[in-house]
Amino acid sequence: MKCDLAIIGAGPAGMTAAVYGARAGLSVKLVEMGAPGGQLVNTDWIENYPGFPEGLTGAELMIKFAMQAMNFSEVEYITSYVSGISRKGNELLLTTSGEEIEAKAIVVATGAMPKKLGVEGEQAFIGAGVSYCGTCDGAFFRDREVAVIGGGDTALEEAVFLTKFASKVTLIHRRDAFRGAKILQDRVRDNEKIEVLYSETLERILGDTNVEEVELKQVESGELHRMKVDGVFIFVGTSPNTEFLKNSDVELDERGQIKASTQLETSMPGVFVAGDARQTQLRQVSTAVGDAALATINASKYIEGL
Amino acid sequence: MKCDLAIIGAGPAGMTAAVYGARAGLSVKLVEMGAPGGQLVNTDWIENYPGFPEGLTGAELMIKFAMQAMNFSEVEYITSYVSGISRKGNELLLTTSGEEIEAKAIVVATGAMPKKLGVEGEQAFIGAGVSYCGTCDGAFFRDREVAVIGGGDTALEEAVFLTKFASKVTLIHRRDAFRGAKILQDRVRDNEKIEVLYSETLERILGDTNVEEVELKQVESGELHRMKVDGVFIFVGTSPNTEFLKNSDVELDERGQIKASTQLETSMPGVFVAGDARQTQLRQVSTAVGDAALATINASKYIEGL
Numbered sequence: 001m002k003c004d005l006a007i008i009g010a011g012p013a014g015m016t017a018a019v020y021g022a023r024a025g026l027s028v029k030l031v032e033m034g035a036p037g038g039q040l041v042n043t044d045w046i047e048n049y050p051g052f053p054e055g056l057t058g059a060e061l062m063i064k065f066a067m068q069a070m071n072f073s074e075v076e077y078i079t080s081y082v083s084g085i086s087r088k089g090n091e092l093l094l095t096t097s098g099e100e101i102e103a104k105a106i107v108v109a110t111g112a113m114p115k116k117l118g119v120e121g122e123q124a125f126i127g128a129g130v131s132y133c134g135t136c137d138g139a140f141f142r143d144r145e146v147a148v149i150g151g152g153d154t155a156l157e158e159a160v161f162l163t164k165f166a167s168k169v170t171l172i173h174r175r176d177a178f179r180g181a182k183i184l185q186d187r188v189r190d191n192e193k194i195e196v197l198y199s200e201t202l203e204r205i206l207g208d209t210n211v212e213e214v215e216l217k218q219v220e221s222g223e224l225h226r227m228k229v230d231g232v233f234i235f236v237g238t239s240p241n242t243e244f245l246k247n248s249d250v251e252l253d254e255r256g257q258i259k260a261s262t263q264l265e266t267s268m269p270g271v272f273v274a275g276d277a278r279q280t281q282l283r284q285v286s287t288a289v290g291d292a293a294l295a296t297i298n299a300s301k302y303i304e305g306l
Numbered sequence: 307m308k309c310d311l312a313i314i315g316a317g318p319a320g321m322t323a324a325v326y327g328a329r330a331g332l333s334v335k336l337v338e339m340g341a342p343g344g345q346l347v348n349t350d351w352i353e354n355y356p357g358f359p360e361g362l363t364g365a366e367l368m369i370k371f372a373m374q375a376m377n378f379s380e381v382e383y384i385t386s387y388v389s390g391i392s393r394k395g396n397e398l399l400l401t402t403s404g405e406e407i408e409a410k411a412i413v414v415a416t417g418a419m420p421k422k423l424g425v426e427g428e429q430a431f432i433g434a435g436v437s438y439c440g441t442c443d444g445a446f447f448r449d450r451e452v453a454v455i456g457g458g459d460t461a462l463e464e465a466v467f468l469t470k471f472a473s474k475v476t477l478i479h480r481r482d483a484f485r486g487a488k489i490l491q492d493r494v495r496d497n498e499k500i501e502v503l504y505s506e507t508l509e510r511i512l513g514d515t516n517v518e519e520v521e522l523k524q525v526e527s528g529e530l531h532r533m534k535v536d537g538v539f540i541f542v543g544t545s546p547n548t549e550f551l552k553n554s555d556v557e558l559d560e561r562g563q564i565k566a567s568t569q570l571e572t573s574m575p576g577v578f579v580a581g582d583a584r585q586t587q588l589r590q591v592s593t594a595v596g597d598a599a600l601a602t603i604n605a606s607k608y609i610e611g612l
Contacts, residue, residue, distance in 0.1 A: 016356045016592065023354055025488020048329055050322045050595050051357050053373035067359035182331020262568060263587070281569070282600050286322065289356050290596015294588050 003029040004303055005296070006094055006103035008082050009241070011038020012285045013275025014109035015065040016292035017299075021107075022072035024300040029101055030069065031094065033081040037062035038111045039238075039276070040285065042133040044161045049285045058135070061285070085248050085271065090306055092270055104306060105270045105299040108250070108258060109292065112238035112276040112283065117149065121205030122234070129211025129231045134158040138165045141231045147172055147214055149202050150235035156184035158235055163193040170227065171196045174219060205232055240277045253279055264295040265302075272299045309335040310609055311602070312400055312409035314388050315547070317344020318591045319581025320415035321371040322598035323605075327413075328378030330606040335407055336375065337400065339387040343368035344417045345544075345582065346591065348439040350467045355591045364441070367591070391554050391577065396612055398576055410612060411576045411605040414551070414564060415598065418544035418582040418589065423455065427511030428540070435517025435537045440464040444471045447537045453478055453520055455508050456541035462490035464541055469499040476500075476533065480507045480525060511538055546583045559585055570601040571608075578605045 005021045007014045010032035021028040035041070043058030052061070069075055080096035085106060087093070094101040114132035116122060122130055131137040138161060146166045148159040151173035157180075159171045171188065176198045178185050188194050197216070203224065204215040215226050240257045242250075251259045251267035257279040264272050274291035276283045311327045313320045316338035327334040341347070349364030358367070375381055386402035391412060393399070400407040420438035422428060428436055437443040444467060452472045454465040457479035463486075465477045477494065482504045484491050494500050503522070509530065510521040521532050546563045548556075557565045557573035563585040570578050580597035582589045 012356065019354055019356060023487045023489045025492070047374075048325055048599075049357065050318065050325065050374060051355065051367060051370045053370055053377055061357060064357045064359055068353075068356060071359055181329045183329045186331070282603055284596075284599050286599040287596045290590075290593045290599075293354075293590050293592040293596075297588055 001029070001099055002102045003027045003076075004104050005029075005107065005299055006031060006092070006101050006105075007107045007109055008094070009038065009109035009111055009275075009277075010036035010066070010077070011109060011111045011275060011288065012040055012065060013111070013288040013292040014038070014107070015069040016289045017107045017109055017274055017296045018069035018075045019072070020293055020296035021300070022069075022074040024296070026074065026300060026303065028072075028075045029078050029103070030075055031078045031080055031082055031096065031101065033079065033097075036066045036077075040065075042135050044135045044157070046285065083244050085245065085250070085268075087249070087268070104303045105272065107292070107295050107299055108242075108245070108266070108271060108273045108277055109275050109288075110241040110244075110277045112240045114235065115237045115239045117202060117234055117236055119202055119204055121207070121211075125205055125207060125211050125232070128209060129207065130205060131231065131233050132235070134161045134233055137231075137233075138162050141166045143167045144230035145170070145228070146231040146233060147202070147227070147229045148233045148235065151175055151178045151180065152235065152237070153180040153184060155235035156180040156188050158233060159194055160184070160187050160191055162233065163191055166193065166231075169194045170229070172200050172202060172216065173198055174201045175199065202232070238276065238283065242277055263298050264291060265298060270299070270302055272296070307335070307405055308408045309333045309382075310410050311335070311413065311605055312337060312398070312407050312411075313413045313415055314400070315344065315415035315417055315581075315583075316342035316372070316375075316383070317415060317417045317581060317594065318346055318371060319417070319594040319598040320344070320413070321375040322595045323413045323415055323580055323602045324375035324381045325378065326599055326602035327606070328375075328380040330602070332380065332606060332609065334378075334381045335384050335409065336381055337384045337386055337388055337402065337407065339385065339403075342372045342383075346371075348441050350441045350463070352591065389550050391551065391556070391574075393555070393574070410609045411578065413598070413601050413605055414548075414556070414572070414577065414579045414583055415581050415594075416547040416550075416583045418546045420540065421543045421545045423508060423540055423542060425508055425510060427513070427517075431511055431513060431517050431538070434515060435513065436511060437537065437539050438541070440467045440539055443537075443539075444468050447472045449473045450536035451476070451534065452537040452539060453508070453533070453535045454539045454541065457481055457484045457486065458541065458543070459486040459490060461541035462486040462494050464539060465500055466490070466493050466497055468539065469497055472499065472537075474499055474501065476503060476535070478503045478506050478508060478522060481505065508538070544582060544589065548583055569604050570597060571604060576605070576608050578602070
């Protein structure tokens with residue numbers, strides 16, 4: 001099938017790109033392998049996306065974004081996994097798990113996924129006590145004790161969120177200070193259910209069929225000790241969803257992030273990028289939305305120039 | 307008075323910066339010479355800011371932004387005109403129409419103003435038929451005939467908006483095609499009250515106490531002709547509000563736009579920029595919000611590093 005603009009990924013960046021693409025008069029295919037929303041759906045509460053003074057849940061905001069994109073008859077939502085992109089003359093081709101898609105320009109908005117620590121037991125206990133999403137799995141830990149690993153905004157937010165369910169949350173951070181926003185640090189400090197272990201790393205996750213214990217290492221002394229927990233929530237950053245670009249002309253950096261110009265064009269002409277999949281310091285709904293406006297206006301100019 | 311972060315301008319970028327500054331635990335002075343909202347207040351209808359599928363007025367969105375910023379006790383709104391910024395050791399000083407402000411970092415979010423054409427009669431008839439804002443002045447032209455000058459998004463949007471009041475709108479564009487979004491071009495074409503004159507420029511605005519006539523020039527032939535109108539609405543781009551930086555260390559380009567790194571730091575350490583005042587191709591609420599998140603997080607990091 002054919003379109004003017006193919007958008008890969010239906011998180012905040014992808015849905016914003018759909019709005020801007022439709023308003024530019026382009027026929028748009030919004031290609032997503034699952035449900036819309038991206039990381040937004042895993043976010044319990046959002047109070048720093050401007051326009052919502054009372055705050056709202058990630059799911060609520062996702063529904064608003066999706067309605068706004070789908071209001072346009074120019075936008076078609078396609079559920080497919082994109083496995084690669086290539087060029088055929090002036091056209092760009094998307095190889096998908098369904099029908100091949102031909103587009104004049106592409107906005108890559110595939111976002112990022114939670115990063116794994118790579119420690120013993122982590123992979124084995126996913127779904128059996130190891131989780132990367134408090135909103136998704138927190139309720140399974142009512143009156144139980146959990147460990148949270150990390151020190152950025154997400155780790156602090158999720159530690160506080162998990163106290164809604166867990167009887168105790170131990171927040172384990174490899175450094176001696178948090179990176180996360182001051183307001184979140186205050187909330188962690190003021191929460192009686194949270195204990196913080198600074199300068200410790202997670203070494204192993206142990207148990208029989210479910211998580212029972214974690215082994216921790218004190219960074220300075222190298223000393224190991226164990227702690228009983230029922231769950232381990234890991235928030236140590238994200239990895240971009242860019243595997244499908246490895247054999248394309250789109251240049252990635254050593255972390256797999258998409259390189260782009262200030263105009264958000266990638267090294268492959270006609271392919272633009274918006275949101276968490278690109279090389280960037282800050283991953284917020286606000287920045288995804290700003291990116292998507294710019295990337296899509298430039299994609300539209302690119303198409304006019306063909 | 308003292309603060310961690312001074313934000314100059316309370317449009318979408320400034321108000322977003324206030325939210326991010328407060329959440330980073332900074333004391334914030336939001337300095338604005340008038341009412342909050344910036345260009346947003348002059349915008350009749352917004353349907354491309356994600357999160358509002360039904361669309362909303364600029365004034366409504368402004369109120370939401372302002373409530374969200376002022377929800378934080380860390381944010382103080384100060385009504386003052388900033389006339390200059392300078393450095394004293396590690397501190398930045400803002401000279402204002404009121405008390406001097408000392409800040410550790412600054413986010414400049416002063417935005418841009420509608421650009422003047424500079425033709426005869428323009429200045430003389432401001433408020434007497436010449437306007438730069440349909441939302442503000444459209445209702446004065448009920449059942450009257452008006453000219454709209456320009457070919458970008460704003461000119462097209464405003465031409466359509468003005469048909470709510472005016473009996474006839476003549477849209478005058480110096481080129482033979484519009485730059486504005488396709489969807490807006492379609493709306494112009496489908497509106498029976500709008501007539502388009504391509505490849506014509508406005509040369510003079512004539513009248514006694516109010517606008518009565520415009521003199522137009524056909525670009526190709528150079529031929530002049532006159533047209534009776536009761537009003538002239540001019541939408542030919544914007545000029546950044548950066549006059550107050552002319553004697554500072556903040557580098558501007560030849561158009562007066564603030565130059566910044568990809569991290570939105572200006573040439574003056576500790577001074578960051580967000581929104582329409584910076585060197586940028588695209589001026590949208592979406593991009594202002596994305597800018598402000600990035601600029602403020604970086605301002606916060608700068609302060610931590612002091």
